[in-house]
Amino acid sequence: xxxxxxxxxxxxxxxxxxxxxxxxxxxxxxxxxxxxxxxxxxxxxxxxxxxxxxxxxxxxxxxxxxxxxxxxxxxxxxxxxxxxxxxxxxxxxxxxxxxxxxxxxxxxxxxxxxxxxxxxxxxxxxxxxxxxxxxxxxxxxxxxxxxxxxxxxxxxxxxxxxxxxxxxxxxxxxxxxxxxxxxxxxxxxxxxxxxxxxxxxxxxxxxxxxxxxxxxxxxxxxxxxxxxxxxxxxxxxxxxxxxxxxxxxxxxxxxxxxxxxxxxxxxxxxxxxxxxxxxxxxxxxxxxxxxxxxxxxxxxxxxxxxxxxxxxxxxxxxxxxxxxxxxxxxxxxxxxxxxx
Numbered sequence: 001x002x003x004x005x006x007x008x009x010x011x012x013x014x015x016x017x018x019x020x021x022x023x024x025x026x027x028x029x030x031x032x033x034x035x036x037x038x039x040x041x042x043x044x045x046x047x048x049x050x051x052x053x054x055x056x057x058x059x060x061x062x063x064x065x066x067x068x069x070x071x072x073x074x075x076x077x078x079x080x081x082x083x084x085x086x087x088x089x090x091x092x093x094x095x096x097x098x099x100x101x102x103x104x105x106x107x108x109x110x111x112x113x114x115x116x117x118x119x120x121x122x123x124x125x126x127x128x129x130x131x132x133x134x135x136x137x138x139x140x141x142x143x144x145x146x147x148x149x150x151x152x153x154x155x156x157x158x159x160x161x162x163x164x165x166x167x168x169x170x171x172x173x174x175x176x177x178x179x180x181x182x183x184x185x186x187x188x189x190x191x192x193x194x195x196x197x198x199x200x201x202x203x204x205x206x207x208x209x210x211x212x213x214x215x216x217x218x219x220x221x222x223x224x225x226x227x228x229x230x231x232x233x234x235x236x237x238x239x240x241x242x243x244x245x246x247x248x249x250x251x252x253x254x255x256x257x258x259x260x261x262x263x264x265x266x267x268x269x270x271x272x273x274x275x276x277x278x279x280x281x282x283x284x285x286x287x288x289x290x291x292x293x294x295x296x297x298x299x300x301x302x303x304x305x306x307x308x309x310x311x312x313x314x315x316x317x318x319x320x321x322x323x324x325x326x327x328x329x330x331x332x333x334x335x336x337x338x339x340x
Contacts, residue, residue: 004214004253012140013207014338015150015197016081019310020074021297022059022191026163031187035170035180042177049187054273058190058298060160067098068106070193071156072113078152078195079114086115089197090148091139092122095131095155097301099124110154121148128225129269130328131155131302132194133336139198140210150199155303159189161229169231185234186227188272190298194306208322213336214257216250218242225329239329240275244282246333247325251283258337263289264320265312269327270294270304279325291315302328316340 028049032039039046049055061070071094079086092114094107111122127134132155139151166186170179201209221242225234254260266285268276270293280287291312293304300307305326316322320340327333 004216004250006212006214006257007137008212009140009144009210011201012143012198012210013201013204014210015084015199015204015207016078017196017306017310017313018074018077018081018194019307020070020077020193022061022070022158024060024062025057026060027057028055031163031167034167035175038170038172038175038180042175042180044177044180048184052272052274053188054295055188055298057296058159058188060163060191061158066100067096067156067158067191067193068109069156070191071096071106071154071195072110074156074193074195075110075114075152075154078154078197082197082199084150084197084199087117089116089120089150089152091142091151092116092120093135093139093151093153094122094124095126095135095153095302096124096157097126097128097131098156098158127302127332128328128330129299129302129304130326130332130334132306133302133324133326133334136196136198136210136336137334143198143200150197152195152197153306154193154195155301155306156193157301157303158191159298160191162186162189162227162232165230166232181236182233183231185225185236186232188294188299190300190304192297192300192303192307194303194310196306209339211337211339212258213334214250214254215332215334216246216253218246218331221331224331240278242331243275243327244278246331247279247327248282250333250335254335260323260335260337263323264340265316265322266290266325267305267309267312267322268325270297270308271299302326
């Protein structure tokens with residue numbers, strides 16, 4: 001049976017949202033210098049990262065600092081900003097794509113470093129770039145059900161190893177035009193971290209209510225973007241076409257449940273200039289209501305939509321309607337409405 005999965009929440013609010021930028025800036029011009037000979041040898045023009053993708057720079061964590069450190073810092077800031085006693089947090093979800101080990105979970109170190117209580121459930125939840133929004137869905141469901149009072153969602157991402165491996169490979173004399181185009185998306189990735197605290201709306205009138213939303217899957221597209229630290233291969237054109245089809249079908253079916261035609265902000269997952277423009281065109285959105293972070297941060301995976309919301313939060317006012325829009329390789333998509 002085709003269609004969306006629809007969900008609504010009744011007593012959950014966002015109490016804080018924070019972002020942490022990785023400190024080392026890596027420009028697209030620097031990347032072009034590394035692989036410029038391969039571009040020229042294969043008849044391609046340098047500058048695609050900036051001119052086509054619209055990404056001027058992205059970031060790396062400093063030597064000796066990892067994405068886990070970033071997630072810990074973001075989590076600590078989110079807890080402090082929420083004013084919530086960390087001993088009352090009953091759930092902590094890490095939604096990072098990145099991980100150094102198959103086990104234990106990344107969540108356990110974050111839980112320990114933040115001094116979370118022993119009764120606080122903690123685990124990893126991964127779903128490509130949709131993970132953070134999925135973490136919010138699960139947390140809101142548990143808060144509404146009365147299982148927990150507060151939840152902390154964290155995410156830290158690190159593109160440095162993928163970048164270094166990709167640049168080494170694409171700068172070699174054996175690199176072909178097919179290699180350059182197939183791994184182009186790897187160089188659009190970025191590093192950063194974000195965190196959010198959610199709690200009961202009835203106890204926090206100052207919070208930003210989680211209204212509800214819809215999800216939809218198009219998993220026949222699971223082979224369009226496949227990656228690990230060593231290599232990420234992406235059918236860029238195929239992924240864009242399939243993603244726009246999924247978004248259009250979700251949007252059309254959602255009309256019967258939600259009125260999202262005139263939101264105050266659309267916090268979309270940050271991929272590239274091409275993806276954003278096509279999303280705006282396909283769904284009939286107002287580009288002025290779509291804040292952008294990809295030009296200077298790149299695609300920070302599941303942290304991207306949360307980072308963008310955190311950076312836009314100071315511009316939002318009470319009563320604003322905000323739509324978080326996430327899509328993850330595979331493909332899965334969720335739109336989640338917030339009442340600011």
